[in-house]
Amino acid sequence: xxxxxxxxxxxxxxxxxxxxxxxxxxxxxxxxxxxxxxxxxxxxxxxxxxxxxxxxxxxxxxxxxxxxxxxxxxxxxxxxxxxxxxxxxxxxxxxxxxxxxxxxxxxxxxxxxxxxxxxxxxxxxxxxxxxxxxxxxxxxxxxxxxxxxxxxxxxxxxxxxxxxxxxxxxxxxxxxxxxx
Numbered sequence: 001x002x003x004x005x006x007x008x009x010x011x012x013x014x015x016x017x018x019x020x021x022x023x024x025x026x027x028x029x030x031x032x033x034x035x036x037x038x039x040x041x042x043x044x045x046x047x048x049x050x051x052x053x054x055x056x057x058x059x060x061x062x063x064x065x066x067x068x069x070x071x072x073x074x075x076x077x078x079x080x081x082x083x084x085x086x087x088x089x090x091x092x093x094x095x096x097x098x099x100x101x102x103x104x105x106x107x108x109x110x111x112x113x114x115x116x117x118x119x120x121x122x123x124x125x126x127x128x129x130x131x132x133x134x135x136x137x138x139x140x141x142x143x144x145x146x147x148x149x150x151x152x153x154x155x156x157x158x159x160x161x162x163x164x165x166x167x168x169x170x171x172x173x174x175x176x177x178x179x180x
Contacts, residue, residue, distance in 0.1 A: 002158040006140040010079040015047040018054040021159040051080045068100040127161040
């Protein structure tokens with residue numbers, strides 16, 4: 001699972017794109033912001049459709065794998081869902097593997113915080129894509145189609161990269177039962 005947002009703080013940010021990929025499968029779910037979303041009457045309305053879609057798809061899984069999802073993706077989405085009274089998976093309903101924690105404790109790559117970019121570069125995983133800052137801004141302000149497509153492509157790359165990192169690292173850690 002991966003989110004692309006306009007701000008690290010859900011109180012001020014919009015969900016621009018989300019993605020969930022079924023492990024070892026082609027099945028991928030993604031949602032993207034549209035011009036219609038940006039016409040909401042209140043700030044909470046602007047990305048409510050995306051938050052609801054993502055929470056609903058997330059609820060179909062027994063386990064979710066993220067990269068830094070413990071401190072970002074899961075709490076960000078939960079915060080938005082609770083504000084808008086959207087049902088969100090409760091504690092114990094979905095198990096969570098955060099590869100950031102795994103890589104931080106199992107690898108020594110010369111940085112204190114091993115980003116997904118750094119881990120992918122080290123392993124030669126080429127799924128990561130770059131997006132222009134203009135794309136983030138144009139997606140947030142007017143849901144510009146070209147910009148949103150660039151962010152969706154970036155999100156898909158993050159999903160594929162996360163799966164590859166999991167495959168590389170899975171022999172080196174014990175799965176623990178941690179809930180979202």
